[in-house]
Amino acid sequence: AQSVTQLGSHVSVSEGALVLLRCNYSSSVPPYLFWYVQYPNQGLQLLLKYTSAATLVKGINGFEAEFKKSETSFHLTKPSAHMSDAAEYFCAVSDNTDKLIFGTGTRLQVFP
């Protein structure tokens, strides 16, 4: 069965620092992987997705993620954090079923 683990329910960084949000997945077949962002009391917005075309995926707002099959990981990074990046981030996996499985989320705080 497919599953997603997000390490760290809370991550804090200073403005301008590197952002690294971790996501590990479990899937019996090549997965499709997604990162979504959620601002307070709003729905989820797609940041980026991996669909096997390229292992390094670039998304909106300067975020990118790298698919590493050997590590079963799809970590999200951004070189320089901005105050507006403060939000909750969800990793999700989909394989050969018609369901999307979400991780429990990581709340990112950005300090000035």
Add this chain to the structure above:
Amino acid sequence: DGGITQSPKYLFRKEGQNVTLSCEQNLNHDAMYWYRQDPGQGLRLIYYSQIVNDFQKGDIAEGYSVSREKKESFPLTVTSAQKNPTAFYLCASSIGTKPRETQYFGPGTRLLVL
């Protein structure tokens, strides 16, 4: 503008009452979904529909019901059988249900119990 609308933004339920959450999309998507979000638990799938007049249970369907009479509408009813309904409810849609397809989300409805 194409998108997904959910109403109301906040909903209050009394003991023993059924309430219905609205979800409408004008994206011409075939598939629609309902998720429940609780703090620290991520999103859990309640029901989904791949086509009009058809829907399937998700992981936590007990105490909920849905209908899909029109392509653009997928209302969710929280019945009195759902004993812990307080949560943030999110509706989503996608073009189809193939694994690579993106799900697009509405702004959510927060349900509170009086």
